[in-house]
Amino acid sequence: MLAVGLMSGTSADGITAVLAQTGRRFKVLACRTFAYPPAVRRRVLSAAGLRAPEISRLNMELGGLFADAALGIMGGRRVRVIGSHGQTVWHGPDADPPNTLQLAEPSVIAERTGVTVVADFRPRDMAAGGQGAPLAPAFDEFLFGRGPLKALQNIGGIGNVSVAGKGRLWTAFDTGPGNCLMDLAASLGTGGRLAMDKNGRLAARGKADERKVVLLLKEPFFLKPPPKSLDRSDFGERYLRSHLGRISRDNVSDILATLTLLTAASIADSYRRFILPRFKIRETLVSGGGSRNPVLMRLLRDLLKPVPVAVSDLADMPAMAKEAACFAWMAARAVHGRPNNCPQATGAAGPRVLGKIVPA
Ligand SMILES: Nc1ncnc2c1ncn2[C@@H]1O[C@H](COP(=O)(O)OP(=O)(O)O)[C@@H](O)[C@H]1O
Ligand SMILES: [Mg+2]
Missing domain, CATH: 3.30.420.40 (ATPase, nucleotide binding domain)
Structure with a gap:
């Protein structure tokens, strides 16, 4: 089955989108980074200082940009699921209680693409006592x-x-x-x-x-x-x-x-x-x-x-694609109810299905 992975990391350089064949063998078919407009990047980088109305708006706006990136990489192909990491604007694993916030509203991505979206992977790992990161392991x-x-x-x-x-x-x-x-x-x-x-x-x-x-x-x-x-x-x-x-x-x-x-x-x-x-x-x-x-x-x-x-430029996995590909893989597991976290890496109490599912 085909899956899309969307990721914008702490660099906030833009949204890396991957189209992948998932299953027993995982293969990246296409990968592209959609740069953030400079004004969006500035707001993302200073998001920790924004107030609730601005955060709320940024969440919906980023959802739109993530949807654009998904549509761009899909190029009209039928995709089973989109895994979206979103944009981290705050990560506090050592706070009491541990907390983390990723923006890019998945409802907007599901609405615009017509594809089931799995997003917001980190909080469940934290709820299970983990650091919510790193997820890639x-x-x-x-x-x-x-x-x-x-x-x-x-x-x-x-x-x-x-x-x-x-x-x-x-x-x-x-x-x-x-x-x-x-x-x-x-x-x-x-x-x-x-x-x-x-x-x-x-x-x-x-x-x-x-x-x-x-x-x-x-x-x-x-x-x-x-x-x-x-x-x-x-x-x-x-x-x-x-x-x-x-x-x-x-x-x-x-x-x-x-x-x-x-x-x-x-x-x-x-x-x-x-x-x-x-x-x-x-x-x-x-x-x-x-x-x-x-x-x-x-x-x-x-x-x-x-x-x-x-x-790490492998035939099926270019070096720039790996993080985004990870979320395509995690989403594909989540829709099948299969654990996708790594308790050894995060310290979570055990295997969990991370991600919230927004149906197509
Ligand atoms: N040609 C390059 N030369 C030096 N640094 C680069 C180059 N291309 C990308 N980078 C670095 O990689 C960062 C983006 O890496 P990425 O893997 O997307 O990080 P993130 O997951 O945090 O978004 C850029 O902000 C830049 O620092
Ligand atoms: Mg990046």
């Missing part, structure tokens, strides 16, 4: 569980890793910042002209402050053993300003070099602490937008030696 286990041991590293706004193979998923957790600090610094240092350090061009010209990186890696989050999950707000403007000072045209390259190193080193460090001593992994496969940054990839390769690091 269940899909990693499905894709890679039967092969040799591998680390599957996604680098979106936040970085997260799963270790899967030899019959199961072994561990999974957020490694720290993904692209979020680099994106923010690129924007702040260019007066909003750049939304990312494309191909690591700025970082390649700068000089990293290695001592600062060593110091920053001593922060509690990095030392805490899994399970653990993060929100972009943990690595936001306040973090940047307090640890790296003012960012201007003059120092933006050096700051990006430092943040690119911090990102790579936080991943490598977490492997040395929590993965390599316990698991003999054969390689690391990198997915998500960070896999498109050659400076970041080079640093990661250096720091993880002798473990090989490759971009």
Whole structure:
């Protein structure tokens, strides 16, 4: 059966839409990212400060944009189900009670596409005592569980890793910042002209402050053993300003070099602490937008030696498609009443069917 997956991650760069063949064999047939209009992106990034009427409106508006993305990727084909992650505007796994909020009203997507929509996956995992994140490990286990041991590293706004193979998923957790600090610094240092350090061009010209990186890696989050999950707000403007000072045209390259190193080193460090001593992994496969940054990839390769690091561009699953594909897969399981969470990764009390179903 055909399923669509819709995802906008913490980068808030836009909606990644995937059309996939699901079932025993999972195959991505098409993948495209529909960029957010700049004004929408700005509101999403500052959504934590919006008031209820504005949040409510943004929810319906994003529903419309997600519906457009679904229709765009469907191209007139008949689809059984759409899995929509929505846009996280708040994630508070350590609050009392733990809470999380994803926007992009699924009723709008169902109404506009005429397809059953499964959305809002995280709250059920939290209600069952989990962190509501990361969700991808269940899909990693499905894709890679039967092969040799591998680390599957996604680098979106936040970085997260799963270790899967030899019959199961072994561990999974957020490694720290993904692209979020680099994106923010690129924007702040260019007066909003750049939304990312494309191909690591700025970082390649700068000089990293290695001592600062060593110091920053001593922060509690990095030392805490899994399970653990993060929100972009943990690595936001306040973090940047307090640890790296003012960012201007003059120092933006050096700051990006430092943040690119911090990102790579936080991943490598977490492997040395929590993965390599316990698991003999054969390689690391990198997915998500960070896999498109050659400076970041080079640093990661250096720091993880002798473990090989490759971009996770598989025939059935391009690196940029994996997160969105995960929600197509989760939705297909949800409509059949089959569990789709990963209790080992989130700390939930057990297997659960995540997602709320809006009928076609
Ligand atoms: N060519 C590139 N060079 C550097 N960074 C890139 C490139 N392409 C994408 N990215 C990074 O990837 C991010 C988007 O990655 P994505 O996997 O969609 O993350 P998320 O799941 O958080 O939306 C962008 O914000 C940007 O930082
Ligand atoms: Mg994205």
